[in-house]
Amino acid sequence: xxxxxxxxxxxxxxxxxxxxxxxxxxxxxxxxxxxxxxxxxxxxxxxxxxxxxxxxxxxxxxxxxxxxxxxxxxxxxxxxxxxxxxxxxxxxxxxxxxxxxxxxxxxxxxxxxxxxxxxxxxxxxxxxxxxxxxxxxxxxxxxxxxxxxxxxxxxxxxxxxxxxxxxxxxxxxxxxxxxxxxxxxxxxxxxxxxxxxxxxxxxxxxxxxxxxxxxxxxxxxxxxxxxxxxxxxxxxxxxxxxxxxxxxxxxxxxxxxxxxxxxxxxxxxxxxxxxxxxxxxxxxxxxxxxxxxxxxxxxxxxxxxxxxxxxxxxxxxxxxxxxxxxxxxxxxxxxxxxxxxxxxxxxxxxxxxxxxxxxxxxxxxxxxxxxxxxxxxxxxxxxxxxxxxxxxxxxxxxxxxxxxxxxxxxxxxxxxxxxxxxxxxxxxxx
Numbered sequence: 001x002x003x004x005x006x007x008x009x010x011x012x013x014x015x016x017x018x019x020x021x022x023x024x025x026x027x028x029x030x031x032x033x034x035x036x037x038x039x040x041x042x043x044x045x046x047x048x049x050x051x052x053x054x055x056x057x058x059x060x061x062x063x064x065x066x067x068x069x070x071x072x073x074x075x076x077x078x079x080x081x082x083x084x085x086x087x088x089x090x091x092x093x094x095x096x097x098x099x100x101x102x103x104x105x106x107x108x109x110x111x112x113x114x115x116x117x118x119x120x121x122x123x124x125x126x127x128x129x130x131x132x133x134x135x136x137x138x139x140x141x142x143x144x145x146x147x148x149x150x151x152x153x154x155x156x157x158x159x160x161x162x163x164x165x166x167x168x169x170x171x172x173x174x175x176x177x178x179x180x181x182x183x184x185x186x187x188x189x190x191x192x193x194x195x196x197x198x199x200x201x202x203x204x205x206x207x208x209x210x211x212x213x214x215x216x217x218x219x220x221x222x223x224x225x226x227x228x229x230x231x232x233x234x235x236x237x238x239x240x241x242x243x244x245x246x247x248x249x250x251x252x253x254x255x256x257x258x259x260x261x262x263x264x265x266x267x268x269x270x271x272x273x274x275x276x277x278x279x280x281x282x283x284x285x286x287x288x289x290x291x292x293x294x295x296x297x298x299x300x301x302x303x304x305x306x307x308x309x310x311x312x313x314x315x316x317x318x319x320x321x322x323x324x325x326x327x328x329x330x331x332x333x334x335x336x337x338x339x340x341x342x343x344x345x346x347x348x349x350x351x352x353x354x355x356x357x358x359x360x361x362x363x364x365x366x367x368x369x370x371x372x373x374x375x376x377x378x379x380x381x382x383x384x385x386x387x388x389x390x391x392x393x394x395x396x397x398x399x400x401x402x403x404x405x406x407x408x409x410x411x412x413x414x415x416x417x418x419x420x421x422x423x424x425x426x427x428x429x430x
Contacts, residue, residue: 005037006054010078015374015390019079026056026070026084029091034068035059042365045111045121050074051151053087053109053125064093064133067104069125073151087125087145087154093133101133105140106362108237110173117179119206123147125154126171126183138190142171142183146207160201160210161185168199170237170362178247180276181207184240186254193224198238198254200277216280219256222266225358226294227321232351232358234266236297243334244304248276251335253286253300253310263321264292268312272335286329288341289316295327299364301373307395308335309373311344311366323348326364326377332396344391349379352386360386371395
């Protein structure tokens with residue numbers, strides 16, 4: 001609270017050089033700036049607009065803050081910004097405790113960039129509203145807001161989940177090739193940790209109506225604080241992404257404690273569906289190290305030609321399980337196999353130590369085109385409190401054999417999962 005708010009860095013040369021701008025502080029219900037700004041999330045539409053959403057509060061944590069979900073827009077690549085536009089505002093609690101109090105938190109923004117979708121260029125923001133001030137349970141619900149006019153206006157918040165005692169956290173949206181909107185979240189006690197259940201829900205009409213909360217898997221979560229409770233807070237998201245052309249194929253990545261106890265506190269796991277979430281594959285471990293060191297906070301993106309990119313924080317290179325690197329893995333066959341892990345950063349770094357405790361933040365950022373994956377991450381290499389770093393990596397080059405293999409593997413019958421080869425192709429080597 002009282003800091004400069006949300007910063008945005010932008011590059012016009014593929015990440016070689018960067019400039020920075022600062023987003024304006026939102027104005028609260030009292031007419032004063034909301035001084036506590038966090039949870040930034042960024043996306044772009046096919047018209048060249050960039051959108052940053054985040055949470056802002058008045059910083060009054062002693063008696064309960066008011067909280068806003070806000071959106072900023074840039075039409076010149078991040079140089080200048082309009083906004084902030086307040087999408088949702090929750091006022092402070094009126095008593096202590098206040099069971100009716102709501103708190104906006106943990107937002108993620110996404111744009112439907114499928115040109116054949118009936119909801120093309122729709123902007124979706126998913127976030128949680130925590131329930132109650134000083135309530136005995138950390139209940140929360142998943143909400144959505146929609147813009148179909150380029151971010152000029154957003155719909156009123158509407159609830160996605162239909163469980164009464166939901167403890168949903170970190171909702172992540174994605175859009176399938178046919179425009180179906182999915183939101184994934186982890187249902188768990190954010191105070192005690194333990195097991196968590198990964199849920200998703202789907203809307204087939206651009207976020208207006210929703211189905212039933214569907215569980216994918218219940219997993220043992222990494223400890224809330226790693227290294228026996230003495231190190232970094234690592235409450236990360238489960239992340240969902242969709243295949244660029246097959247609307248029935250979706251991918252999920254998450255961190256889990258592989259044995260529920262013991263020295264290995266966290267690994268990265270992946271699962272997929274080929275029938276729009278009716279069933280999911282057995283989870284496979286993505287990190288290929290032979291250590292019992294930690295891997296946490298994964299993020300995922302899919303290239304336009306179907307390559308799956310996953311990155312995460314990783315401690316495999318330190319025998320003491322203390323310093324960090326960023327690692328990645330890619331798949332060209334829809335997540336059936338992943339190539340050997342690779343290191344994204346150049347130099348290992350200790351856990352960042354901001355003023356209020358050991359903390360990365362709760363996200364990595366990853367975006368991909370057909371050629372590269374682009375990663376933003378927190379490192380304490382220069383400043384022990386942490387800075388934002390950028391790196392990129394080359395995607396595998398898809399030859400004709402890879403494209404044929406991918407097309408056959410990635411397009412099974414959506415109901416049975418059986419591979420249906422509808423036509424033969426003759427390939428002549430030149």
